[in-house]
Amino acid sequence: EQKKEKKAAEDIKDRLGVMVEHVVQARTRIQQYGEFASRVRTKLGNDLKTSGFGDMVSDLDRFVALGLGPTAAPEGARQWAAKITALIGKPDALAACRQAGEELRSIGAVQDRTLACCRMAVRRLHAQSRSKPTQSTLAQTVQTMSEEILLKK
Secondary structure, three states: OHHHHHHHHHHHHHHHHHHHHHHHHHHHHHHHHHHHHHHHHHHHHHHOOOOOOHHHHHHHHHHHHHHOOHHHOHHHHHHHHHHHHHHOOOOOOHHHHHHHHHHHHHHHHHHHHHHHHHHHHHHHHHHHHHOOOOOOHHHHHHHHHHHHHHHOO
């Protein structure tokens, strides 16, 4: 019985480690989307609003800000994982463990939703750049930049 409990405790710690690593990797990807928005803004300069891309870049900025906010920080995920780890093996810890697990999962959910929104914003930029009738230099630049970020994973 003790061997089973020890194995279960190790499995829980491993899963928590994977969850925290997911949060760290997601945050890195969200930061890449933020850097992409900044590069697009720099490349287009004064033409950002008149090019038709301004609202989409603003949307991307808003999504990135949400995903990089304090509610989705890796430090919070580490703290919740540590709380769960501390509860392992304690009697009557189920309710506290469930609550801590829900908090940890909510951090991942915020980031997953943010990544999906960021990817869709970049896809909209890409589609908009392809639909420009004259295929202006700005549109071609946005198209190339969006293809590069969409290929990264």
